[in-house]
Amino acid sequence: MRTSILAAADLDELIQSLKAAGYQVIGPVRDDAAVVYDDINSATDLPRGWVDEQEKGHYRLLPAGDDRYFGYTVAANAWKRFLNPPRKRLWRVVRQDGKLQFIPESDSAPPLAFIGVRSCELHAIHIQDRVLIDGAHCDEGYRQRRRHLFTVAVNCTRAAATCFCTSMHTGPRVELQSDLVLTELLDEHGHRFLLETGTDAGHRITASLPLMPATDDDTALAESRINIAREQMLAGPRQFDSSGIHNLLFSNMESPAWDAVAERCLSCANCTLACPTCFCFAVEDTTDLTGDHAERWQRWDSCFNGAFSHVHGGSVRNSTRARYRQWMTHKLAGWVDQFGQSGCVGCGRCISWCPAGIDITEQLQAIAEGDAS
């Protein structure tokens, strides 16, 4: 891995280099008082000078008091919407001259470049790979987008109050492979990025950039900044030992904590839509009034929806208690059996974006306190 320094003033050159190579560049932007991932054209689109404040059912953007580009933590929406769109048409069928003609959808799309992927988010993308590529039914569109994906990851140098990647062993330092990894440095020596190049594609994109050699001091400073984020989480209330969760949850399926959380949960599905690893979808067929045109669409679904578990005769999970328990036990325990790893990366989105202020780490604690095993 090559390590260099990119001046903050030259960050836009990286974006333009990606665009010149044919990538659709997606990164953080400020929209409707939140940081979200969306198309970006230049470095001026980035949320420079803003930090996020996140807590249970709470999200605010505040002036950072400095010029950092990546002072916020994770955006409101996850990257999954670009790799696995919320709605996509699978095929159309038209009747012509009395015959039905099926028209498949093309999976072709410009290659994507993500700028600002955090360590927990890289883990989330790898988790979705397990399901959507390596699973029994490969999603070809996802596989194509993933194959051509270029990632510019960013090491976190501060943690939101809702972050708990240290507990889930998914951050804050980027350990999984990324084409490029940035650590933002801002001190008396200037505003710059420690840039680690991890792949050949990364070398090609950075070949024309005005890079400078990184010093040992730059590398040490980057590590100390990442450690700040780590220490913030370790000192916070959401730090826990995740090694026993699988047995804890499966041993407490009748815990009164499920009843208590069901009193508050609205079954609104916000948590699943915000979660970077949730992947469930439904398929819908539509037709026009002539009966000559029909379409099949795939759209995100959620285990919080009553119809999600509808089988012959009705819904299998017909209470909020059953749905919340399904979501949490599947995410934190069932996934380990199915995919060999937890489905939670500790990003905290389900905590911030729950309108009832339900906190998955508090729910774990409540179950642990009443542990019946």
Ligand code: SF4
């Ligand atoms: S369950 Fe919550 S904290 Fe865990 S990955 Fe999903 S949104 Fe993030």
Ligand code: SF4
């Ligand atoms: S836990 Fe919160 S976000 Fe999730 S369904 Fe219940 S109320 Fe909605």
